[in-house]
Structure formats: C-alpha cells, structure tokens
Amino acid sequence: MNVKADCLKGCVRMNVLLLLACGLLISLTYALGKLATQAGVEGIELLFWQISGSVLIVLPSAWWAGQLPKLQKDHMRYYTLAGLMGFTGPYLITYWVLNYIPSGLVGVVASLSPLLTFAIVLILFRGKANFSSGLGLVLGFAGVLAIxxxxxxxxxxxxxxxxxxxxxxxxxxxxxxxxxxxxxxxxGKPLQMAAGLLTSQWALLLPVYAVTQPVGLPTQALFTVMSIAVVSGFFYLISFELQRRTTPVFVGQLGYVIALCSLLIGILFFNETPSLWVWAGAALIAGGVYWVSNGKSVGGTA
Structure with a gap:
C-alpha cells in the first residue's frame, strides 16, 4: 500500500514539474523573442528559425517513435490550417507586439487562450456553462479590463x-x-500531428523567408535566436509527455503558470515594473483559467 502511495506521489510531483517546465519554456520564448526583436530580428525571420529548431527536434523524435506524419489529404489540410491558427499566426502577432509592450504583459495576455477557447465553444457549438466555468469567463474578462x-x-x-x-x-x-x-x-497521434504541423509551417515559411529576409542572422542575435529554436523544440516534447500523463483539466492550469513566469522573468531580466493593476489583472485571469479548467461544458471543453 505504501509502495502504491509513494508511486502516486511521485507521479503527481512529476506532473507538476512538467507543468512548471512547460510554463517556464513558453515564458522564456517570449523573453528571448523580446531580446531578438530588440537586436533587430524581424518576426518572420525569428519564427522561421524557431520552427526550424522545433522541426529538428520533433521530427526525429516522431521517426524514433514510429509516428512520422502521414501525407493523406485530410492530414495535410489539418497540418496547414492548425499550424497557421495555432502556431504561425499567434507567434507572428506576439513577436510584432513585443516591440512595443513588456514581455511579462505578453505572457499574461497569452494565458487568456483557455478562456477564449471555452467562450468560442459556448458561442458556436451551444455549449452550456456551469457556475465554475461561467465565473471563470467573468474573472478573465475582468482581468483584461483591469489591465x-x-x-x-x-x-x-x-x-x-x-x-x-x-x-x-x-x-x-x-x-x-x-x-x-x-x-x-x-x-492521428499527438507526436505525429505535431511533427506534420511544424514541418508544414516550415515549408510555408521557407520561400517567404528566402525572398524577404537577408541571408544570415545579426551576430548579436545569433545565440538568442538559436536558444528560441531549442527552447521551442523541447517545449513540444515536454508538452506531449504532459498531455500523455495528465488530463485536459490539469493541462489547463498552464495558463496561470505562463502568466506568473512571464511577469517574474520580465522583472528579473528586463527591469519591468508591472503596476498593481497588471498584477490584479494577472490574478483575475489566472483565477479565470482555474475555474474554466475545472468547469464543464456540453458540446466541448476549454
């Protein structure tokens, strides 16, 4: 009995560590993106190298696991559309706004994703919100207004x-x-889908990068950009393991880990000083993510 209890505690600790690692890696991506844009690297250039590093890490892992991407029509459509909406589009916007706002604030805003996902399910698919999820949406909206x-x-x-x-x-x-x-x-298997998604986005960005960007990176930004590529690749590998070991509810807690880590990194490395309103907004958004993640909807979940 004690052996089972010890194993359970060990699993819980590992799951928490994986959750913290994922949140920290995403926050580091925003911070490194801030450094790269300050060094003169454009968003499209930064994203291309980020995806390149991710592909070099994830694609061999998919091959090793026997989960190479399939090239059927429905898979190819999924890779392209899911990649544009879930990776290329969000990161291009993020790298653009990082030129103008603190990286910690970008992390706080990014943590809204679970709340917005739930809201879309409610609106488009007539899902039903219980008290917890409804409270979460209200808190998240209040957090944005507070900021x-x-x-x-x-x-x-x-x-x-x-x-x-x-x-x-x-x-x-x-x-x-x-x-x-x-x-x-x-x-479809998660590692297979991710490898296909990343590879499709790399293939889409390659001609754009070749035509619009100069050959080579600025010397002062080389280490930063390569770091983003490595961090992004390892984030995907760790996030797959987190999804395999836990539930969507547990993974949903990632939002407020990102918010807290982003604010702390901004304070420690960029001398950012978030106002009390930003801290209050971050707390409200984190609370919203918690309540939505622990609530249920009919027709989909956040």
Missing part, C-alpha cells in the same frame, strides 16, 4: 492599442484549439 482601462495600469497610454492587438494572439490560438478538436484526423 486595459485604469489610467496608470500600463507604463504608457500608447501601449493600450498594442495590448489590445496582443489579445489577437490567444484569440487565434483559441480558434486553433477548437479547430484541432473538431478536425483531428482519424487515428
């Missing part, structure tokens, strides 16, 4: 429009979440 509306919330009033634009990233990601759930190919 946007108070006069002294943001470092400067000019950031208002950029924070608003940053919200397009989790919105697009939420649309991608719903699409992935509805369009997941029959017998």
């Amino acid at each position: 946007l509306l108070p006069k002294n919330s943001l470092p400067s009033p000019e950031m208002f429009i950029w924070v608003l634009l940053a919200c397009a990233s989790p919105l697009l990601l939420a649309i991608g979440n719903v699409y992935r759930t509805r369009a997941w190919p029959a017998n």
Whole structure:
C-alpha cells in the first residue's frame, strides 16, 4: 500500500514539474523573442528559425517513435490550417507586439487562450456553462479590463492599442484549439500531428523567408535566436509527455503558470515594473483559467 502511495506521489510531483517546465519554456520564448526583436530580428525571420529548431527536434523524435506524419489529404489540410491558427499566426502577432509592450504583459495576455477557447465553444457549438466555468469567463474578462482601462495600469497610454492587438494572439490560438478538436484526423497521434504541423509551417515559411529576409542572422542575435529554436523544440516534447500523463483539466492550469513566469522573468531580466493593476489583472485571469479548467461544458471543453 505504501509502495502504491509513494508511486502516486511521485507521479503527481512529476506532473507538476512538467507543468512548471512547460510554463517556464513558453515564458522564456517570449523573453528571448523580446531580446531578438530588440537586436533587430524581424518576426518572420525569428519564427522561421524557431520552427526550424522545433522541426529538428520533433521530427526525429516522431521517426524514433514510429509516428512520422502521414501525407493523406485530410492530414495535410489539418497540418496547414492548425499550424497557421495555432502556431504561425499567434507567434507572428506576439513577436510584432513585443516591440512595443513588456514581455511579462505578453505572457499574461497569452494565458487568456483557455478562456477564449471555452467562450468560442459556448458561442458556436451551444455549449452550456456551469457556475465554475461561467465565473471563470467573468474573472478573465475582468482581468483584461483591469489591465486595459485604469489610467496608470500600463507604463504608457500608447501601449493600450498594442495590448489590445496582443489579445489577437490567444484569440487565434483559441480558434486553433477548437479547430484541432473538431478536425483531428482519424487515428492521428499527438507526436505525429505535431511533427506534420511544424514541418508544414516550415515549408510555408521557407520561400517567404528566402525572398524577404537577408541571408544570415545579426551576430548579436545569433545565440538568442538559436536558444528560441531549442527552447521551442523541447517545449513540444515536454508538452506531449504532459498531455500523455495528465488530463485536459490539469493541462489547463498552464495558463496561470505562463502568466506568473512571464511577469517574474520580465522583472528579473528586463527591469519591468508591472503596476498593481497588471498584477490584479494577472490574478483575475489566472483565477479565470482555474475555474474554466475545472468547469464543464456540453458540446466541448476549454
């Protein structure tokens, strides 16, 4: 009995560590993206190298596991659309707004994705919200208002429009979440789907990068960009293991790990000083993610 209890505790600890690792890696991606854009790297260039690193890590892992991407029509359509909505689009928006707002704030806004996913399910598929999930949506919306509306919330009033634009990233990601759930190919495996998704986005970006970007990266940004590529690749591998070991409810807690890690990294490495309104907004959004993740809906879940 003690052996079983010890095994259970060990599994719980490992799951928590994986959750924290995923949140930290995403937050590091935003911070490194901030450094790269400050060094003059454009979003399309940064995203191309990020995807390249991810493909170099995930595709061999898929081959080793016997889960290479399939090239059937429904799979190819899924790779392309899910990649545009769930990876390329959100990251291009993120790298764009990182030129204008703190990286910690970007992380807080990004954590809205589970709330927006749930809201889309409610609106489009007539899902039903119970008290917990309804409360979560209200808290998340209040968190966004706490960041946007108070006069002294943001470092400067000019950031208002950029924070608003940053919200397009989790919105697009939420649309991608719903699409992935509805369009997941029959017998598709997570590692297989991710390898196909990343490879398709790399193939789409390659000609764009070749035509629009100079050959080679700025010397001062080389290490930063390569770090993003490695961090992104390992995030995917760890997130697959987290999804395999846990439930969607547990994975849903990732939102407030991202928010907290992003704020702390911004404070420690960029000397960012979030206002009390931003902290309050982050807390409300985190609470919203918690309640939505632990609530249920008919017709889909966040």
